[in-house]
Amino acid sequence: MAGPRHDSSLYRERDTVPIRRALVSVSDKTDLLELAAALAEAGVEIVSTGSTAATIRQAGHEVTDVAAVTGVAEMLDGRVKTLHPRIHGGLLADLRLDDHARQLADLDIDPFELVVVNLYPFVEAVAAGASGDDAVEQIDIGGPAMVRAAAKNHANVAIVVSPESYPAIIEAVVAGGTTLSQRRELAARAFAHTSTYDTAVAAWFAEGTLNDGGELPEHLTIKAERLSTLRYGENAHQRGAIYTRVGGHGIAQAVQLQGKEMSYNNYVDADAALRAAFDMVLPAVAIVKHANPCGIATTAPNALDPIASAHLRAHECDPVSAYGGVIATNGTVTLKMAENLKDIFTEVIVAPSFEPEALAVFKAKKNLRVLQLPDDWQQEQMDVRLVSGGLLLQDADRFPDEIDAVADNWQLITGERPADEEMSDLIFAWKACRAVKSNAIVLAQGKATVGIGMGQVNRVDSCRLAVERAGDRVKGSVAASDAFFPFADGPQILIDAGVKTIIQPGGSVRDEEVIAAAEAAGVTMFFTGERHFFH
DSSP, X not given: OOOGGGOGGGOOOOOSBOOOEEEEEESOOTTHHHHHHHHHHTTOEEEEOHHHHHHHHHTTOOOEEHXXXXXXXXXXXXXXXXXXXXXXXXXXXXTTSHHHHHHHHHHTOOOOSEEEEEOOOHHHHHHTTOOHHHHHTTOOSHHHHHHHHHHHTTTTOEEEOSGGGHHHHHHHHHHTSBOHHHHHHHHXXXXXXXXXXXXXXXHHHHHHHHHTTOOOXXXXXXXXXXXXXXXXXXXXXXXXXXXXXXXXXXXXGOEEEESSOOOHHHHHHHXXXXXXXXXXXXXXXXXXXXXXXXXXXXXXXXXXXXXXXXXXXXXXXXXXXXXXXXXXESSOBOHHHHHHTTTSOEEEEEESOBOHHHHHHHTTSTTOEEEEOOTTOOOOSEEEEEETTEEEEEEOOOOOTTHHHHHTTSEEEESOOOOHHHHHHHHHHHHHHTTSOSSOXXXXXXXXXXXEEOSOSSHHHHXXXXXXXXXXXXXXXXXEESSOOSSXXXXXXXXXXXXXXXXXXXXXXXXXXXXXXXXXXXXXXXXXXXXXXXX
16 A cells, blocks of 8 residues: 555646756757757746866856765766766755655755756767767666656656757747646657667667577567658558668668658668669669569669669560659769650659769659668668567578679589680579568570569469560570579569579479489579578
């Protein structure tokens, strides 16, 4: 049974709380002096720490140092300065209770009605390259403790964690104090702020463990903030929104330069297109429809405009499916590429950068969504997928930077090792295969896809689909299969159509049948020993 001090009848309602004393300690000093000036003019006592106190004092406002309140100087290179009863007593005293008020009086502790704190820039430091002890020193301890204490005691204290809230606080100072509803809203933001911060720190430690080859984390926390509400989800009857993940550097952080509002499916397809385009060396273009590539290509030899060339070659793979597609490039979109797109209906184009002249052409296509990737864009190291009641986590399926060296270790099973040009096509096809939904068959020639069979429930149908889409271009092409052929019927379709080289993981109990079919046709076959399922 709770003691009498927790009896709800003892609490006195406090709606408007005048601000007489404020604790201010911020790393981000945006608009700090405007806030400090308003507090000083209203006669609010400002208690502050380190550089925050120095900044306010240099502007001509009176400041009480935290050390003067605690009686203890900052120690351990600033690791300990606010962790003291004379600070946290003033933060946590619930002045609706007479007992709390008496204890503060007995201990000669003054309460705070306002706390303005934002945390050490851990995320920014890591993004700038901080690691090891340098990153650890950016983990805030006293800041989150003050934020959480003030947020818990929102009945009496207003907690501010962002300069965005300063104007409302300045208004409240002038109006006579903060309201209970305002303090509750600020408390909600504060707890979200510390949660996001802790998630970033936890993710950094977990990433360090993963990079060291350790076990996947026992506990996984994913924190994301809603970026925008979408018109609907995958279908019109489903709600949809996009969230940005702490520390993210992907499609969610891209800047939309023009066009209609992005849809749920636009984001899915744009991310899939990036996966395909950035597996290739510069310059390359991928065109995606319903999360599957309908064309991937690099530039033609001696092309005057390499990225425009890559786009036209990707489009030629399947121009019917490319209608209403999503395009991603791993290089700068040029004027020539933009002109090539004038008469091709495209939903989205996403790239690292755009020539100004290209953007001028796109303005005529008002519905075209143009997205520019963040400068620090990078492919994810881990894949997360929700399942009912939980989620799945795995290493992202990535190719090594030196895939040519990996190709040297592929096992030549039948035929002769191809010339360098054909080996380049084989490497291209194997990379492209990773971006295609299983069961995946990719036909390629000249480092461009000429036929793609994807998403079929058996590999034979994928072979037929790839051959059908390639048409006459299948003759002399190379073929890649994302997993082994369970029977010889799949490769036989490719062989009969004119494929001259096949790459696959191998490992079927009927490998000998598949090998025999290739040998009989004089077709070269490689085993990689590694599959690339993509569901």
